[in-house]
Amino acid sequence: MIRIIVQTASIDLLAEITQAETAGERGAGAVATFTGLVRADDGVETLELEHYPGATEAALTKVATGAVERWELSAVTIVHRVGPMHPGERIVFVAAASAHRAASLEACAYLIDRLKTDAPFWKRETRGTQASWVEARDADKDAAARWTS
């Protein structure tokens, strides 16, 4: 089953992992997760996430469906925060559940790699009084491209 959430609230890891463990008719034998956090190492005080309501949920559903088509999964979860957040807070959480570890580990990497390039989110960083939009990275494009074959 596919669970897609875009929210301003903080992400409850235990609730999301438990949900991924128990979703589906027979539950899971393995759950792999990825959590992305706001980094503070370059002086960022606030990170604001803008998105394209409607198109965001459609894009995330397409990413999740891509994983379900490639691997035998009992659950796929994508939770993405929007709005203002601060260093140390969770921005994104993805989980893939399967009978054995290989499928969940690979699907988890696929989900976050594709989400980075395929979903309409934009990050704006604030340092003191200076605000700047984060530039897209070629490394993210390369990471997503390895799943196209």
Next chain:
Amino acid sequence: MTVTMVYFAWVRERIGTGEERVDPPASVTTIAELVDWLALSSPGHAAAFADPARLRAALDQAFVPIDTPIAGAREIALFPPVTGG
């Protein structure tokens, strides 16, 4: 043809609005041509669309290449490359 334009991130900031209704002439047939036409409408539009290579587009909420035809579109979005995750 009237179409709703939506803008995000620095495209939205430079234009000064996140959404507007526009009525391009029949000679405008693709999103790229729409961008060129919109760039003439204000200094903010001109600044937002100064470098079309930095723009990405969605037509009726699905990502599309910038040379996609606009015939029948209800909503066209213009924005920078995405940076989520």
